[in-house]
Amino acid sequence: MSNQYELDELNKKLLEIIQDDFPLTKEPFTEIGARVGLTAEETLACLTKLKEKGILRHFGASIDSRKLGFVTTLCALSVPEDKEEVIAQQIAKRPEVTHCYLRKHKFNIWFTLVAKDWPIVEKILEGIAQETGFSPRHFPAKKMFKLKAVFRLAKK
Template sequence: MDDLDRRLINRLQLGLPLVRQPWQVLADELQSTSTELLDRLHARLEDGVLTRFGPMFDIERLGGAFTLAALAVPEERFEEVAGQLQALPEVAHNYRREHAWNMWFVLACATEQDVTETLQYIETLTGLPLLNVPKEETYHVGLYFPV
């Protein structure tokens, strides 16, 4: 990563400008071109420096439902189960934690009933007990990690 990569990542954490040509606005701000910025973004996604780039939606305000859940996955099955979860369109993301409940994931579904059915399906698919941790209250935490 060079200085432009760092400045781009830092700027993208603040959101894209809500204009017709957001990448041109960013290019002007960062003294680059929109093509260069997009190429760099794709390169950082491909090399794993960035794992995701995209919008964050409040699924409940859009009429959907979601939950946070966890599995206690034996280490020898961790990659297998991660692949099973990643193959499900309802799984927004999953990640490892250093805890007995070592695989956490977020489900985003159309309805609460779909959440319940998907959680049951995951238990059946993996053969593992599942911990469901639905949201009780919403907090907005603006995160910014300068690079």
């Protein structure tokens, strides 16, 4: 069974607009709708359906935590395969965790963590170790290379 969902051209256009050209106006959904031939209400209904289907995972601002003085780190944990799903879900529920993945690797759970400072990172990781019985390692970034990922979907 495939996780892939077939999108029509209208939804592809909507996703491209909100990724790369979201209007910062008083009525953004009216403007987006006008670009694709929909009302604001129809636009919101389409985006709501995409959110419900899991295609649109997040809709909101992405704040640069580093500019606010926060630190981020990539973390990894090695757990028995029969416990990985439960532990990954437990970790993913933490408000400081921005991404959490299962991997085919000795370290089979990887996650990113954002905190106010390094002592708080250590405290969070100690808490995860106490809760799960497994000690995560973390790998602070030496240098960040921020990429802008825009998925081109619509026919041009």
